[in-house]
Amino acid sequence: MNHESVQNNSAYILDVTNLGIDFGGLQALDDFNIQVKDREIVGLIGPNGAGKTTIFNLLTSVYQPSRGNIQVTGRSTKGKTPHEVSQFGIARTFQNIRLFKNISVIDNVKIALHNGMKYSMLSAILRLPSYWREEKAATKLALELLAVFNMQDLADQPAGSLPYGAQRRLEIVRALATNPKVLLLDEPAAGMNPSETAELMSTIRDIRDQFNMAIVLIEHDMSLVMGICERILVLNYGLIIAQGTPEEIKNSPVVIEAYLGQQRGE
Amino acid sequence: MKKEGLLNKTWFRYILNAACILLLFGLISILVSSGVVNRYQAMILIPVGYNIILATSLNLATGFLGQLPLGHAGFMSVGGYASALFSMAVDWPAAIEFPVALLIGGLVAAVFGMIIGLPALRLKGDYLAIITLGFGEIIRVIILNLKFTGGAFGLRGIENHTTLTSTFVWVVISLFVIFALIKSRHGRAIIAIRENEIATESVGISTTYYKMVAFSVSAFFAGIAGGLCAHYLTLLNAGDFGFMRSVEILVMVVLGGMGSIIGSVVAAIVLTLLPELLRGFSEYRLIIYSLLLVIMMIFRPSGLFGRYDFSLSNSLLKIKGKITNSSRKKGATHHES
Numbered sequence: 001m002n003h004e005s006v007q008n009n010s011a012y013i014l015d016v017t018n019l020g021i022d023f024g025g026l027q028a029l030d031d032f033n034i035q036v037k038d039r040e041i042v043g044l045i046g047p048n049g050a051g052k053t054t055i056f057n058l059l060t061s062v063y064q065p066s067r068g069n070i071q072v073t074g075r076s077t078k079g080k081t082p083h084e085v086s087q088f089g090i091a092r093t094f095q096n097i098r099l100f101k102n103i104s105v106i107d108n109v110k111i112a113l114h115n116g117m118k119y120s121m122l123s124a125i126l127r128l129p130s131y132w133r134e135e136k137a138a139t140k141l142a143l144e145l146l147a148v149f150n151m152q153d154l155a156d157q158p159a160g161s162l163p164y165g166a167q168r169r170l171e172i173v174r175a176l177a178t179n180p181k182v183l184l185l186d187e188p189a190a191g192m193n194p195s196e197t198a199e200l201m202s203t204i205r206d207i208r209d210q211f212n213m214a215i216v217l218i219e220h221d222m223s224l225v226m227g228i229c230e231r232i233l234v235l236n237y238g239l240i241i242a243q244g245t246p247e248e249i250k251n252s253p254v255v256i257e258a259y260l261g262q263q264r265g266e
Numbered sequence: 267m268k269k270e271g272l273l274n275k276t277w278f279r280y281i282l283n284a285a286c287i288l289l290l291f292g293l294i295s296i297l298v299s300s301g302v303v304n305r306y307q308a309m310i311l312i313p314v315g316y317n318i319i320l321a322t323s324l325n326l327a328t329g330f331l332g333q334l335p336l337g338h339a340g341f342m343s344v345g346g347y348a349s350a351l352f353s354m355a356v357d358w359p360a361a362i363e364f365p366v367a368l369l370i371g372g373l374v375a376a377v378f379g380m381i382i383g384l385p386a387l388r389l390k391g392d393y394l395a396i397i398t399l400g401f402g403e404i405i406r407v408i409i410l411n412l413k414f415t416g417g418a419f420g421l422r423g424i425e426n427h428t429t430l431t432s433t434f435v436w437v438v439i440s441l442f443v444i445f446a447l448i449k450s451r452h453g454r455a456i457i458a459i460r461e462n463e464i465a466t467e468s469v470g471i472s473t474t475y476y477k478m479v480a481f482s483v484s485a486f487f488a489g490i491a492g493g494l495c496a497h498y499l500t501l502l503n504a505g506d507f508g509f510m511r512s513v514e515i516l517v518m519v520v521l522g523g524m525g526s527i528i529g530s531v532v533a534a535i536v537l538t539l540l541p542e543l544l545r546g547f548s549e550y551r552l553i554i555y556s557l558l559l560v561i562m563m564i565f566r567p568s569g570l571f572g573r574y575d576f577s578l579s580n581s582l583l584k585i586k587g588k589i590t591n592s593s594r595k596k597g598a599t600h601h602e603s
């Protein structure tokens with residue numbers, strides 16, 4: 001791989017400078033900066049349409065930015081496709097769930113283990129030992145990852161048949177299976193009841209400790225955001241309007257204004 | 267999670283399936299050699315065979331990859347002409363010449379698959395259908411106008427190499443390769459594209475690469491089928507590989523169930539034998555096909571088999587389960603199972 005670009009860069013897992021994107025006349029995001037360290041949990045909040053999901057789409061190369069730079073584990077994502085950026089060590093879940101619905105839960109996870117396996121197409125067709133060995137290991141690993149959320153018993157169900165909350169959890173497991181350095185969660189608690197949310201909160205912390213990764217999460221549920229994020233960025237109309245610790249954000253007049261302003265408008 | 271019993275052992279399943287394939291082949295040979303099935307009836311099994319290959323290979327691109335190519339007959343004709351021209355040009359013993367000719371047909375078709383796939387697979391749905399349809403027609407017109415393909419007179423004097431045995435062997439090879447591919451990390455990547463392209467990319471899989479893989483493997487086997495067809499008919503007419511031929515293959519896939527290999531096999535058998543059985547009606551073949559499709563779309567839109575795939579061992583396990591269950595019930599002890 002490209003050795004230099006890995007070495008001469010910052011200690012940050014994620015290093016974003018002056019990021020911006022326009023959709024036609026709309027400036028959906030501008031002058032966005034974020035540096036995420038190893039094992040950090042960062043929250044991204046803001047009213048509807050603020051540009052939060054757009055940031056995830058930029059970080060994963062689903063969109064190409066109009067301006068600015070993104071470095072994932074020291075490598076620039078400029079001009080890279082989403083699957084290349086994924087291999088840099090970034091994984092995500094989707095606000096509108098995107099599971100492989102018609103196939104089993106375990107195969108959803110095994111698809112994400114694709115690059116963890118190495119056997120060639122010929123080895124697969126000839127059913128060589130490498131095929132059997134790696135498939136067996138992948139099945140075992142997939143079940144272990146499902147166990148993070150206690151989902152191993154659902155392994156043979158079609159993913160689309162799971163309840164909403166379980167589908168969200170499966171998306172996280174699938175993201176973990178790519179062995180990322182930074183995990184992006186887009187509204188992981190959406191549609192969950194308070195007890196599910198509380199459980200999710202402690203699992204997210206466990207994931208960080210067990211897998212040693214940084215986590216950036218978008219969430220509207222303030223109990224979750226305030227409960228686990230070490231640092232929070234607040235976005236409105238595509239601009240960062242505040243950042244700081246949960247305490248600082250809670251008491252920030254700008255943030256209160258942004259949220260109240262929105263409520264008044266609704 | 268771990269299940270016990272021979273039927274759950276992978277090696278035993280493979281041996282069981284191999285044994286059944288040999289048994290089936292033995293049965294066909296005995297029926298033919300003893301005269302129960304006459305020579306004419308036996309010959310129809312060859313088109314049945316290459317239609318199975320055509321339907322399952324198209325299913326890889328439609329049912330598993332989730333695209334809608336309409337030029338499968340084009341790949342078939344490219345493969346057919348390539349292998350026929352090769353076998354006519356060289357004079358090797360048939361046992362070597364024929365397999366080599368078929369492989370050449372398959373490879374040439376696969377190369378065409380890649381050339382078409384590169385631009386076509388950037389498009390989706392209807393657009394891909396239209397591009398591949400156009401490709402099929404262009405191929406037909408080019409073949410009609412070239413000298414070395416025999417032009418409008420067709421390619422005549424192809425050696426008659428295709429036997430029941432060679433057809434059977436190639437059907438088994440095609441089915442096994444497609445099955446083995448599907449049940450591997452590469453096949454899962456192909457299925458993932460059908461399910462959700464953005465999510466597939468997000469877990470680090472190149473969707474472009476795997477679309478090309480599925481498309482060229484699909485074209486490869488269409489080419490093999492074309493070669494079998496060429497050395498069976500001993501003459502090739504570009505006109506036989508037009509749009510309607512592509513649609514016929516697609517009908518087999520849709521009727522059998524997109525994403526079901528056993529569905530494609532059954533549909534290919536039925537739709538090849540049906541016109542033969544209804545000799546008098548053969549002019550109405552297309553009407554019957556359309557009717558079948560309409561009826562199917564109304565009553566069973568996902569095809570006869572849906573996405574179901576047959577597994578001998580699993581079926582046996584189910585039967586075994588039923589038997590033990592009913593004997594348990596007789597003992598009047600309700601078990602939760």
Ligand SMILES: Nc1ncnc2c1ncn2[C@@H]1O[C@H](COP(=O)(O)OP(=O)(O)OP(=O)(O)O)[C@@H](O)[C@H]1O
Pocket residue numbers: 023028046047048049050051052053054055095
């Ligand atoms: N592909 C696109 N084309 C045009 N406009 C877009 C596109 N994607 C996002 N937008 C616009 O960019 C703005 C930000 O959208 P985004 O989805 O990032 O909001 P969000 O902060 O995630 O909101 P929510 O909380 O509702 O999910 C919106 O005005 C949206 O309409």
Ligand SMILES: [Mg+2]
Pocket residue numbers: 052053054095
């Ligand atoms: Mg959003």
